[in-house]
Amino acid sequence: MIKGKSLVSIDDFSKEEILRIIELAADFEANPNQPLLRDKVIASLFFEPSTRTRLSFETAINRLGARVIGFSDVNATSTTKGETLKDTIIMVSNYADLIVMRHPLEGAARYASEQSRVPIVNAGDGANQHPSQTLLDMFSIKKTQGHLDNLEIAMVGDLKYGRTVHSLLMAMSYFNPKFYFVAPDELKMPQEYKTFLDEKGIYYEEHRDMQEVLGKADILYMTRVQKERFSDLIEYERVKNTYVLHNAMLEGTKDNMRILHPLPRVNEISTDVDSNPKAYYFKQAENGVYTRMAIIASILGVK
Amino acid sequence: MEQHKELKVSAIKNGTVIDHIPSQNLFKVISLLGLENSGNQITFGMNLESGKLGKKAIIKVADREFSDDEINKIALVAPQAKLNTIRDYEVVEKRTVSIPDEVKGYVRCFNPKCITNHEKIVTRFFVVSKQPLELKCRYCEKVTTEQHLVIE
Numbered sequence: 024m025i026k027g028k029s030l031v032s033i034d035d036f037s038k039e040e041i042l043r044i045i046e047l048a049a050d051f052e053a054n055p056n057q058p059l060l061r062d063k064v065i066a067s068l069f070f071e072p073s074t075r076t077r078l079s080f081e082t083a084i085n086r087l088g089a090r091v092i093g094f095s096d097v098n099a100t101s102t103t104k105g106e107t108l109k110d111t112i113i114m115v116s117n118y119a120d121l122i123v124m125r126h127p128l129e130g131a132a133r134y135a136s137e138q139s140r141v142p143i144v145n146a147g148d149g150a151n152q153h154p155s156q157t158l159l160d161m162f163s164i165k166k167t168q169g170h171l172d173n174l175e176i177a178m179v180g181d182l183k184y185g186r187t188v189h190s191l192l193m194a195m196s197y198f199n200p201k202f203y204f205v206a207p208d209e210l211k212m213p214q215e216y217k218t219f220l221d222e223k224g225i226y227y228e229e230h231r232d233m234q235e236v237l238g239k240a241d242i243l244y245m246t247r248v249q250k251e252r253f254s255d256l257i258e259y260e261r262v263k264n265t266y267v268l269h270n271a272m273l274e275g276t277k278d279n280m281r282i283l284h285p286l287p288r289v290n291e292i293s294t295d296v297d298s299n300p301k302a303y304y305f306k307q308a309e310n311g312v313y314t315r316m317a318i319i320a321s322i323l324g325v326k
Numbered sequence: 327m328e329q330h331k332e333l334k335v336s337a338i339k340n341g342t343v344i345d346h347i348p349s350q351n352l353f354k355v356i357s358l359l360g361l362e363n364s365g366n367q368i369t370f371g372m373n374l375e376s377g378k379l380g381k382k383a384i385i386k387v388a389d390r391e392f393s394d395d396e397i398n399k400i401a402l403v404a405p406q407a408k409l410n411t412i413r414d415y416e417v418v419e420k421r422t423v424s425i426p427d428e429v430k431g432y433v434r435c436f437n438p439k440c441i442t443n444h445e446k447i448v449t450r451f452f453v454v455s456k457q458p459l460e461l462k463c464r465y466c467e468k469v470t471t472e473q474h475l476v477i478e
C-alpha cells in the first residue's frame with residue numbers, strides 16, 4: 024500500500040511497490056493529462072535550488088491538476104531568519120496535502136516525515152537520497168529493455184560519491200542483475216555496496232577502462248567525474264579523458280544497449296553521441312515527469 | 327586479590343557497584359547514567375589496576391538499582407562493565423551490559439552534513455554491528471564507527 028506513505032529513501036518501497044510505480048508511469052505516459060488531483064494543494068519546498076528537479080515535479084503536479092505552493096529559493100523564506108525545518112514543515116503540512124522537498128542537509132526529509140501530518144516526497148537531501156531519480160531510472164530501463172530481470176548494467180564514472188548509482192544498485196538488486204563498475208581508483212564503488220551485493224549473491228566486476236565492458240552492457244549508466252572529488256589533481260588530469268564516451272566507442276555494442284545519465288552532463292558524453300539511437304538520456308529526463316506523476320498519484324491514493 | 331581491590335573504594339550497604347569501566351570513560355558513564363544530578367551517595371575510583379583493561383574505573387551508587395534499559399546505555403563506552411546489585415552488603419545479582427539494537431539520544435552522528443547536527447533532534451541509530459561498533463543514522467543513513475564515536 025503506497026497510499027499515505029512518505030517516499031524518503033528508495034528502500035521505503037518494496038519490490039512490488041517499485042513495479043507498481045513503473046506500471047503507473049507507463050499509464051501516465053500514454054495519457055499525460057489526467058486531472059485526478061483537482062482538489063489538492065501540493066507544496067514544493069526547495070531549500071536549495073535545483074531547477075531541473077523542481078520543474079519536473081511541478082510539471083507532474085500541474086498535469087495531475089493540483090495546485091502548487093512553495094518556494095524555489097530559500098533566501099525568500101523565513102528559514103533565513105532562523106526558522107527551523109521543523110517549524111516550516113509543521114506549518115506547511117497544515118496547508119498542503121503532500122510536500123515535495125529538497126534540502127541541502129542529509130536526513131532532512133526523514134526528519135520532516137516525522138514532523139509532517141502529510142506525506143513527504145524527498146526530492147534530494149544532500150548527498151543522501153533522491154528516490155524519484157531511481158524510480159525514473161528504473162522506468163527508463165524497463166521501457167528500453169522490455170523487462171528488468173537479468174540485465175547487464177555498466178556504471179561508469181564517479182561511483183564513490185554518486186548517490187544515483189548507489190540507489191539504483193540497491194533497487195536493481197531485486198532483479199538479478201550483473202554489474203560492471205568502471206571508475207578511477209579514487210572514485211571506486213564503496214565497500215559497503217560491494218558487501219551488500221556479495222550478501223545477495225549478485226555478480227559484479229570492477230574495471231578502470233570502459234572499453235572492457237561496453238560490448239556486454241544492456242544499460243550504460245554514465246555519471247560525471249568532477250575535478251573537486253579528486254585529492255590528487257595529477258590523477259584527475261591523467262584519467263579525465265578515460266571516462267568520456269564518444270560515438271565511435273559505441274561500435275560493436277549490443278543493439279538493445281541504451282545510454283542513461285542523470286543529467287546535467289558536462290563533457291562525459293560527447294555531443295556526437297546525442298544523435299545515436301542508443302542515447303537515451305533526454306528521453307530519460309522526460310520519463311521523470313511520468314514517474315513523478317505516478318509517485319504523487321499513488322501516495323495520494325487516486326491511482 | 328579481588329577483596330583487596332574492593333577496599334580502595336568504600337563498601338556500600340545497599341545499591342549498585344559498576345566495575346570494569348575503562349578509566350578514560352568514567353565520566354561518560356557517570357553522565358550517561360545521569361549521576362551528576364543524583365542525590366545518592368556516590369563514590370568512584372579510577373586508574374585502578376586491571377589485567378583486562380589496563381586501567382579500570384569503578385563506581386558505587388548507594389540506594390540505587392538500574393533497569394536494563396538504563397544500564398545498556400553505557401554498553402557503548404564500557405562494553406565489559408559488570409554490575410553488582412548489593413543488598414545488606416551482599417551481592418544479590420551480577421549483570422553484564424549488552425549493546426541494544428537501537429541507540430537513541432546520546433550519540434552524535436559523525437556526519438557534519440547530517441540534519442541532527444544542525445537542529446535540535448534526538449539522534450537515532452540502528453546498530454549494524456556490535457563488534458566492531460557500527461551505528462547507522464536513521465536520518466542521514468551514514469555509519470558512525472567506534473573511531474568517530476562522540477557521546478553527548
Ligand SMILES: [Zn+2]
Pocket residue numbers: 130435436437440441442463464465466467468
Ligand atoms: Zn546522521
